[in-house]
Each structure stands twice: as structure tokens, then as C-alpha cells.
Amino acid sequence: MAAAPLPPVSAPVPAPEVTSLSEGARIVDTFIAPSKTFTDLRRSAQWWAPWLLLSIMSLAFFYVVGQKIGYRKVAENQVQASAKAAARMDQLPADQRDQALERQAKGTQYFLYAYPVVILVFNLIIAAVLFGTFKLAAGADVKFKTSFAIVMYAGLPGVLKLILATASVAAGANADSFTLDNPVATNPGYFVSALDSPLLHSLAGALDIFLIWTLILTAIGFTCVSKVKRGTAYGIVFGWWVVITGVGAAIGAAFR
Numbered sequence: 001m002a003a004a005p006l007p008p009v010s011a012p013v014p015a016p017e018v019t020s021l022s023e024g025a026r027i028v029d030t031f032i033a034p035s036k037t038f039t040d041l042r043r044s045a046q047w048w049a050p051w052l053l054l055s056i057m058s059l060a061f062f063y064v065v066g067q068k069i070g071y072r073k074v075a076e077n078q079v080q081a082s083a084k085a086a087a088r089m090d091q092l093p094a095d096q097r098d099q100a101l102e103r104q105a106k107g108t109q110y111f112l113y114a115y116p117v118v119i120l121v122f123n124l125i126i127a128a129v130l131f132g133t134f135k136l137a138a139g140a141d142v143k144f145k146t147s148f149a150i151v152m153y154a155g156l157p158g159v160l161k162l163i164l165a166t167a168s169v170a171a172g173a174n175a176d177s178f179t180l181d182n183p184v185a186t187n188p189g190y191f192v193s194a195l196d197s198p199l200l201h202s203l204a205g206a207l208d209i210f211l212i213w214t215l216i217l218t219a220i221g222f223t224c225v226s227k228v229k230r231g232t233a234y235g236i237v238f239g240w241w242v243v244i245t246g247v248g249a250a251i252g253a254a255f256r
Helices: 023-032 034-040 048-068 071-080 083-090 094-113 115-138 144-154 157-170 198-205 209-226 230-255
Strands: none
Touching (some): 023 034, 023 048, 034 144, 034 209, 048 071, 048 094, 048 115, 048 144, 083 094, 115 230, 209 230
């Protein structure tokens, strides 16, 4: 009796090849195709490229500020933006007032040139808060290193703001109205006096075009790497933004 013929064995279908992105491609795609960048973070959660770019642009901006406006003037503007600080400064004799402003100017300069470290620490804190929230509130399957990389890449719109601010200062921005915390008109807070309306100034300043862009990218990033629903990701990211903005504005207004 003849044996039944065996069915043909189909060849295994090769898995689709995943194209890895270079660091340069990740940076570009953050602006034009963010899902590609954040999806690639599941392969490699490197974060040094956006940190390096933000650090270089920050230091370039601070250098131009020092050359065009001067840290003494920056310190004076910081004092004048706070009624309490201005009142304390006015109570000092002229020589002590001058010394106090010089010390503040030096302190500001040293702080700004250590800003790459500030970027690292600030983003580590933000990443830790978001990592914990997505883990506990959304059950997200995401690693802390990946969360940190998301926050770093999502902050890249800040590079564009630094470029605008640097160009504004280099072109001759008004030194009397210049402030480091709001150097260019990318939010309505720029047009509100911190001295006259400190709470409104802080709240309006949080409506910054580049900050909103960063928040959107952050939500997209967590959606891409953890498969959390986009609505949930937006709720978590913007929820924290509302809380931090409200608390920060209240504290800032109290000390002005």
C-alpha cells in the first residue's frame, strides 16, 4: 500500500527587519516623526545626544547674555522683579548694595555655567516622577532608563527656544526688561509684569509654546514604549504639569 504524500513544508517567514536609528536621526525625528524616535528607545535607551545638544545651546545662550547684557544687569533685573528683594536691597547702604549685586551676579554666572549638571538632575527628577506614576497608575511596562531617555528627547524643543532667545539677545534685546526665566516671547507670561502680577506671570508663563510641545512629546514617548493608551499618557503628563504649575506659581508669588 502506497504511503500518503506528506504535505509540503512552508519555509518560515522571516521577521521584519527593524531599522535602528542613529543619534542624529533620533534628534531629527523627534521634531518630524517623534513616534520613530521613541519606539527606537525600546531598542536602546541612550540619552546623551539630546543632553549634549541642550547643554551646548544653553552655554552658548548664557555666553551671549554675559557679553550683550552682563550678569550684573541680570542680577539687578532679578532683584527688581521681586518687591521683597527690591525692598531689602534698598535698605542697604550704597556700597553694601553694590557688593550684594556683585555677589549675586557672580553666583548667577557660576550657576549658569554649571547648567549641564542642572539639566541632568532636573530631568532625572522628572523621569523618576513619571516613571513611578506610569508604573503605579497605568501599569506601564517601562524601565527607568527608558523613561529618562524619553524625558531627554522630549526636551529637545527647548533647543529651538534657546536659539530664538540667543538670536534675540544678540540682536539687541532690551536689557532693562530681560529675565533669564522668560527671555523670549513664546508665552503670554512674557507680557505680564512679575512685579505687578506675580501669580498671573507664573501661570501665563507655563503656557509656553515649547513647553507644551515638550509635554506632548513626553506623552507620545510613553505611549510608544509602554503601550499605555494615548489618552492615559496625556492625562498623566498634563496632570503633573497642572500640579507643578499651580504649586510653583503659588510659592513664587508668596516669595515675591
